Amino acid sequence: MAEFSALESLLEMGFSQNRVEKALAVTGNQGIERAMDWLMEHEADPDIDEPYVPPQGNVLGTQEPPEGRIPESMGSISDPAAGGSVDESAEAKRVLTEKEREEQTRRMMELIAQKQKEREEREKRDQIEQEKQRRKQGQELSMIKQKMQEDEMKKLAEDRRREKMEEKMAKQRVREKIERDKAERAKKFGNAAAVQPSPPAEPAPPPAAPSSPTLEPPVKREYDQCRIQVRLLDGSSLTQTFRAKEQLAAVRLYVELHRQDSADPFILLTSFPRRVFTEEDMEKPLQELGLVPSAVLIVAKK
Template identity: 75%
Template sequence: MMECTALESLIEMGFPQNRAEKALALTGNQGIEPAMDWLMEHENDPDLDDPYVPPQGHVPSTEEPPEGRTPEAVQGGTEPTLEELAEVDNRHTLSEEEKREQTKRMMELISQKQREREEREKRESIEREKQRRKQGQELSLIRQKLQEDEMKKLAEERRKEKMEEKLAKQRVREKIERDKAERAKKFGGGCSSSSQASNPPEPVAPTLVPSSPSQEPPVKREYDQCRIQVRLLDGTSLTQTFRAKEQLAAVRLYVELNRQDGGEEPFNLLTSFPRRVFTEEDMEKPLQELGLVPSAVLIVAKKGNS
């Protein structure tokens, strides 16, 4: 029968008997090619090697078609042609050469199916990478917008501080002028020139004037942002502003998304002076703790060449 020939061909190609029988049965015994397609699609099924069990209530027909007639001819109710009879005879009497040719064709079919699957998986991988890069770019734009808003807010705060400092200096100057006028009025009249000569005025203790903000000792300032410059492998550099409390991993992610030096392999970040190579543990630490605030220069180096 045709099914036996297909089963033998699949077994000769290296498929286990359970798989071959199951593939032929579940494809309706339509031949080797449908069975091959089914095997390629279900090669990762956990129960692929389990023996095939026909559905309950299904009794396969054991009735043989009349001699000289194909099953298709019996179902269709027509007499088989000479070509059909010859085809049936050829199916039952395949020579070794024909079996080898059939096996060769099936192996080529297997290779073609595998190439098609690899191409499909490659396209899907490329599409996933495109989606990942798109999401990374969107995330970068959102982060850049937040940083711009933070910079605007910081600039506005600095402008207000300068304005307050200017007003404070103005108030100090006005007070000095008032004190001068009061001293001139106090010592300018009420006594003759002779009495002033004989009794020189006692020295007046200088009026304490609050010092201007510029004269106050400098106060250590807490920075909430830092500017990072990253030198790439080809000599170019990237510059970006980060929050002082952001982790060093944010700088590494920024470099991965924006580097144009053609490097795809993993890399290390390091400083030249004092020389320090940042580890994976350092990636979880904030920039402020690593001493990179208010500004720093980092260098990209291939792993293993640090």
Template identity: 60%
Template sequence: MAESTALDSLMEMGFTKNRAERALAHTGNQGIERAMDWIMEHESDPDIDEPYVPPAGHVLGSDPTQLTLTPPTDPSAVPAAEGSQEEHSKRPLTEEEKQEQMKRLEELMRLKQQEREEREKQEEVERERERRRHGQELLQVKQRLQEEEMKKLAEERKREKIEEKQARQRVRDKIERDKAERAMKVKLQHTLLTLLWRVLTHSFVRY
């Protein structure tokens, strides 16, 4: 059985090769979990599905947990424990181990997806809260403008009433002045006629 790699595991989980290669490269090939996090955070990137060309000397898909150890030049310098560890690291995964690993990765991906959905839900709640707050602010501004407009109209009506009252008072004052002037003229005419009558009467009596 061929040795399982991080690239193979990601592709078996349903990620495209381009996304898997790009995620492993950008996370420094530090494991499937880091690669999954990177894919979920950058899935909206415009170049996420473009083929990734790795730098020279960089091998995509190598899983750090399954890298083989290069034996030292002197075999006698290798302790027995390291020799057994090297043999274990070279041993390919059994089908059961592979399935178990896939289950863990799928569960991890499910949890990451759930965390992302919760985060997006919370962000949506915050956006809705901000939208309502903005709407309330606009409503308050609108109400203030309406109140100011009503106040302005009320002051305009009050000023018009005052001006109308003053105009009526001016008319009444003019009427009163005209009446007084007419009365004065009538009185003056009466006085003149009285004087004229006395003068004429006195002259007639003498003759």
């Protein structure tokens, strides 16, 4: 009758019929505590409320008796032909009193409370562990993001340093080119461009020839120097005296070294008659370009 008492006790505790029958069958009818443990462990199973279906063959918790042996649960049965009856011990089944049933229910409730407490503590520990893992993962992710930001900042700083270095080297190359051009000009043309001698006095006109039937053409005068005025983009001007045989490139170099209005590339031209000097003209002497003895050049953006 132990199985029947366990079934009744679990039903009185509030468990459903399907759950109790399944718990007792699965645990092999080994007592209320084993059934309680199974119910607590499998409470969240999706099929916990489905009716129990015993497996094919031997039923859990039962065992076939050996041949020729009568199961003890059947008790002693006398031969009906001899007028025997069922053993009295099988009829004298012990029935729990009301007080014993209450005591058993109380113990079961305490067991349920203990199991519930253990489960809650286990779930709490699991939640704490999950929270630790979540925080650890969050810290690792934060460190990864911080390292990526630091790497990006380092890359930007390195790019800026490289750009500044390239810009510095480019300026250095420009200054070196200007110095080379200046040295070549000084070597090629000497210091004549820096000296501004006064223009030679014009010779007195030749005396008028006595009356003659014809007039001789005037003699064309040769000039060794020419005075060049250069008008810059900001309205200011530069004035310098050059040798008549110097190339126009000497004037351009002089403007590059002394202008203060801008550093942009430029071209030289005359206003009237308008003429824009090309790179080919830079190799020609001032005398050949018609800029002797004086001329006004204009700087324009290239």
